[in-house]
Amino acid sequence: MKKRVIALMLTAVMALSLAACGGGATTTREDTAASSGTAAGGSSNKVKVDPYAGDEVKIAYIAHDIGTPNNQGWKEGIERECASWSNIKVDSYGAEESAETQVQIMTDCINQGYNAIILQCSDGTALAPSVKQAEEAGIPVITVNLDCSSDTIHSALVMAVDYDAGRMAADKMAEQMGGSGKIAIIQGVPGLERTDNLEKGFRDTIANYSGIEIVDAQSASFQKDTAMTVMNSFLQSYPDLKGVFAINDAMAEGAALAAQSANKKGQIVIWGADGEKDALAMIESGDMAGTIYTNSWDEGSTAAKIALLMIGSEYDYTCLTATPKVIMEPIVVTKENVGTIAEEDRW
Amino acid sequence: MKRMNQTTMRRLISIGMLLILVVLFTILAGAGKGKFFNFDNLIEVVRDASIPAIIGVGVTFIIITAGIDLSTGSMMALVGMTMANIYAYTLLPFSVMMLAGILVGLLCGLCNGIIVAKFNVPEFIGTLATMSIFRALTYIIAIRDANGVIKSQPMNHSQYTWLGTGIGKFYYVIIAMIIIVAAGQITLKYTRFGTNLYSVGASKKAATLSGIDVAKTRLIAYVITGFTVAIGAIFTTARLQSATTAIGMDFEFNPIAAAVVGGVALSGGSGDVIGTLIGALFMATLENGVRKLSINTAYQYVIKGAIIIAVVIFDATYKARMDRKAREEGAKEGLE
Incomplete structure (x- = not known):
């Protein structure tokens, strides 16, 4: 259908x-x-x-x-x-x-x-x-x-929707963070239209929330392991970090693992984009806060x-x-609605 | 009593391996229309082999002196990004831009040479360090947009991109490769500098005792590599019609692998540029052929790795056997 x-x-x-x-x-x-x-x-x-x-x-x-x-x-x-x-x-x-x-x-x-x-x-x-x-x-x-x-x-x-996906993620993240706090961005490979637009949409929307500040943005080249290192350095530099937006899910997963080993599971609102299987599972377990799902x-x-x-x-x-x-039609996924994505639609 | 010497035999082996690969792919991928063995594809293989072969000329010089250069990939990116800056921010003619690129290549090579030859830093560590320094410098001088996000710089002016094309299918990069390989081979075999390279690689001590300036010889080898890398970077950016920070990522092993497969021993003192060219052709053939077979491209790395290990084992055992034989003969003569 x-x-x-x-x-x-x-x-x-x-x-x-x-x-x-x-x-x-x-x-x-x-x-x-x-x-x-x-x-x-x-x-x-x-x-x-x-x-x-x-x-x-x-x-x-x-x-x-x-x-x-x-x-x-x-x-x-x-x-x-x-x-x-x-x-x-x-x-x-x-x-x-x-x-x-x-x-x-x-x-x-x-x-x-x-x-x-x-x-x-x-x-x-x-x-x-x-x-x-x-x-x-x-x-x-x-x-x-x-x-x-x-x-x-x-x-x-x-x-997949890029600019608007960034906006959606930003709005939902701001809501989850209660409208205040520090956010860091984990970037993909610079110079790609999709990732740049995602980031742009995210930044443009976050600008509407006066309580939220984007403190840093670093590239992790879409890689999970690199994202862990980047996240660790974020945690060192910004002990009061409240949110992380990663341009793709692999990096969000890496960031979530880094937060987990720093005993900060659930304290930091971590978002990704893509909606891959592992990320959805991490949203279910509470390691990640949300993602923008595309089939x-x-x-x-x-x-x-x-x-x-x-x-x-x-x-x-x-x-x-x-x-x-x-x-492609995007779906904003958080812990509340992650169950609605059927097993056969998880890639 | 005439015995084939090791150089000739090694050359025959690398040519043989290349031919076997070509025949193998022709049979396996040739069913029907002949996906592999046709002019269009074979010229593409030579084109893909050109950049590793060009840079391989310099790397061969270094390996002959028993050295190594791990920084060639990053150096390519730095040269490319330097040219991109000139392209983006100045109105200088393209010849000046390319000269600046070559200058940066020479400087990078000089840095490597000074670190390795003058300060006696082990080649592996020294060039590993410059590998990350050159890459980092590329990021530092990278072109950014208003938000500070790195963007790839288009370099698509027709006065520059013609370098990425050719006269029909005879790409300029192939012509440049032929010239540089020929020049490299002549330098190696018919100049004093070439002989010095072999002497330094065979034994630094003996070379010093016979009056060769070892440090200078090694330094020049690194500078020459800087030059060949710059030429490689010019052709790469002309073909990509842009410069990115990722150019040459993981590239450094290609010229080294080409040299090793072509019979340039990592222990130094043997091998030549023609061998490296054959090695580069071998690698390009392998990559191209594996794609034609529609099998997982990861297998090409397994095959590449296995072949490199096999030729290194061959080189080592053959050398050991020859040394033993020479000793035995020497002993016999001593007895007589």
Whole structure:
């Protein structure tokens, strides 16, 4: 049911952004099929194949760090979406957290002639040329959460809400802290639009609460173990720290563990974002105060749906005036409502 | 009685390993359209091998003197970020920007050289320390937005990014690699400095006694590495069309691994630049091929590690055997 709603939403988004194609876009399917699948938008590199009609299709999924729960969630979502069709093949690649490696893998995938690439950018600026190159070669690129720099138009961006998620977390945190106290932020890898926006939304909203002060912000590169070190130093520098907002759940978990070993369990309001399984369990046990949950499986399968849609369509990026965004619905999770997230939706 | 010497044999082994890998991937991934053995892919392998090979030239010099450099990855980031600053805040021509990058590379190499050669800090510790210093300096000079958050700096002016492309598929980075490897090999084999490098690596004491300035030789090797790192950084940023603080993270082991696989013994005194090039090609082939097989990419690290251990064991046992043989022959001659 939920998936169908997303698919509808998606189609609407696509339709809106494709409207930019103007008259050409109204050509009927039969017409374009006859003209051997050249795009109505003008590009001739894209070869139209129909994955739903049995044409051989292969999709590449390239992650920043394939080992993380988020990436595994997307990977599983993509694979589930494609599992029903034996003609659709999905290959997953991990870039070992390096933009250089990811660029090499992108070039490789373009050479290998994948029909679509689903990409989580290690670095938006560094990956932009590769994304452009892929689109020019007729390979639709769908970015997941971590987009390439915004002026590089590509097939789609599937993302969890960022700015507003930061705002939601801030409001709920302020409520839990009783409207006063010191907060520290644990940042991810700087320079990524999603994490920067999360932080921005958080900061903008906290600014409304005069009693709350953001005393520090340090990066822990999305890593649980690094976050423990960062949290320890926060605890040393600010003995009266009352809240911590980590840009992702892994870091929030690390912070919670550090608070636990400093015998401060439950005294510090620790928030994360993503909503992975472990974090939800930590919210249940009271180690963490809350998170912004997004269903990664849905997110992955949505990305796969768009990929298949773009593969089977006569349009390509030249029809777009901006990268279409599909935004996943966020849920604010605290101890009160964590039970409402069913076991089968925990990734 | 003609016996193949160790250098020739070692060269044949590394070429053999490379060929075996190529044949293996051609068979395994070649079913149908030939995913591995086609021109487009093979040139991509050479392109991926270029940066480790370029930096490997300098690292080879250092390893021949029985040293090591762990700071090359961080140095790349620092050079890249220096150029990004010039790109972002000045209107200087790109040639000046690149010269500044090379200057920073040379300075970093000089720092390493002074620490290691003049103050006799063990290479491993000295360059491990500069590895974190260079990385930290990169963060300090990183470009930040109004909120103080580090952002990656685009460097996408066409007068710079052409370096990341090539004449058709013949990428400029490959051409640069060929030039630098050739220059390195000539330096190593046909100049006094090259001979000195081998002497220092074989025995510092003997080198000193024969009048070689050991400290100066080692220092120059580090400065040369700084230069090759700068060249590597220029091509990397040109390909990425940006500079990030994460450039070269965990990179330092690639040129070292390339050198070791190519027959440059970590104990010093043997090996050459061509060997390192073969090693770099081997590593790039492995990475590329494993991707084609759609198996877990983690296996490539297992294979890489296993091969490095195997060649080091070979080098060590072969050396021990040859030493024993030389001793026995020497003893025999003594008896006669």
